Amino acid sequence: MTNALHPTPADPTRDPFALARALSGLHFIGGRYVPAVSGQTFPVVNPATGAEVAQAALGDAADIDVAVREAARAQKDWARMPARKRGALVHQCSAILKAHSEELARLIALETGKALRTESRVEAGVVADIFEFFGGLGGELKGETVPFSPTVLSVTVREPLGVVGAIIPWNVPMLLMALKIAPALVAGNTVVVKSAEEAPLTVLRICELLNRVLPAGCFNMVSGFGPECGAPLVSHPLVRKVTFTGSVETGRIVSATAAQKLVPVTLELGGKSPMIVFADCDFEKTVAGAITSMRFTRQGQSCTAASRIYVERPIFDRFVAAMAERVDAMVMGDPLDERTDIGTIISTGQYEKVRAFVAEGQATAGATARVCSAMPTDPALTKGLFLQPVIFTGLTKDSRLVREEIFGPVTTIFPFDDAETVLAEANDSEYGLAASLWTNNLTVGLSLAHRLEAGLVQINQNLVVQANLSYGGVKSSGLGKEASLEAMLEHFTHKKTIMVNMG
Ligand code: ADP
Helix, strand or coil: CCCCCCCCCCCCCCCCCHHEEEEEEEEEEEEEEECCCCCCCEECCCCCCCCEEEEEECHHHHHHHHHHHHHHHHHHHHHHHHHHHHHHHHHHHHHHCCCCCCCCHHHHHHHCCCCCCHHEEEEHHHHHHHHHHHHHHHHCCCCCCCCCCCCCCEEEEEEECCEEEECCCCCCCCHHHHHHHHHHHCCCCCEECCCCCCCCCHHHHHHHHHCCCCCCCCEEEECCCCEEEEHHHHHCCEEEEEHHHHHHHHHHHHHHHHHCCCCCEHHHECCCCCECCCCCCHHHHHHHHHHHHHHHHHHCCCCCCCCCEEEEEHHHHHHHHHHHHHHHHHECCCCCCCCCEECCCHHHHHHHHHHHHHHHCCCCCCCCECCCCCCCHHHHHHHCCCCCCCEEECCCCCCHHHHHHHHCCEEEEECCHHHHHHHHHHHHHCCEEEEEEECCCHHHHHHHHHHHHCCEEEEECCCCCCCCCECCCECCCECCCCHCCCCCCCHHHEEEEEECCCC
């Protein structure tokens, strides 16, 4: 059943194409789908075919202003609600998200080109998990008593910051939106999200699902482009906190604006994550781990992709060969097809950027490029943004492919001879998001884990973001943490001191 205000179906649907059309031309503000103030829209394209699947509302400063005012209006009542009650409502969202998870997975596969089986379903599951986790944390918004004087009661209380402006990218838009809005809401803030221009639909559908439980105006979503729609959100005077995930360059711009306004900012930026493999590792598990770590099933479009792999020399050749063989066997194809392991690159801009990196690597003297996986043969996919994964060896450490974030299915592998040298090489990067170590010698592993410059180090695994574990980088990879109780307290509340003179 649909109506003009809610043109999307009430029940879960398995038809992402119809859902995309129903979501066309809309923001979500004040508990309702609304068109852009200007009435303008922009196309949303299926990267597997090049076909337009929807039009998104083209937001600008006028839409942002409406959304922020709605969020500010809703925030007063929301903040007054007992924290555990807010948590309980956020927890209820999790059940709705679970009921719609297949629908969300299919829609995200359609608009981003991420394979349904290997990626999109996983993302939908994590989203529900994040709401469940933060929904249980309402009672943890505790303050402290402060020893000041026997006749003065001195306490701290956690208060929300107000309206949070959240800007998200296209690679895992549902998950990153959840990481921002679930803790922000539990802490008593309200939120305006600016979705990524390449993937505005699934997050928009989620707004309507959340609205079935949460009060109108608590969260709002505007779609549009960065400078025209993201920038006015950051600079809006009523926005009291900015949380951003995206590129380093944009992160610097966002951070500068927030600094001018003197509002706190959390930044999750890029990465060039090292994976260090010792000869004593469990070989088969580690080869499989390298494929997962490089996020090949997401076409490498991940900030934590293991795009620099260091392998101890005795197993180097065998490791490279085994990895190439496994990647080669992966099936590239229609993201909505259950057989597909690897879908498409998100956009033509990104496609060309990654191809330029590959061409540069192939033209480098001494480098070897192992191009893996067969291109799809289905004629319906000829205009799709499919790109074969490439494993490079023989590059030098000053290569752009080793220093810069590619954000595509391209990794670089190097041999190493001793732990100190590989540690220095791994740390020789402007980034510091994530790292992994693969060894059965936990003395060596833990010693290096302590000395790797990264926000997250994993030994003998390389999982994506998990609820309850702080996530966030050092150096140019960002500022602040997400995904944990500490992150919620630190980044979505401030501590107020209250003193009562009883003398
Ligand atoms: P990517 O290369 O992953 O698209 P960006 O940093 O360009 O990374 O984009 C991440 C998000 O930031 C997107 O939602 C984008 O629209 C937004 N964005 C881009 N430029 C700006 C800006 N100047 N101010 C605020 N947001 C922006």
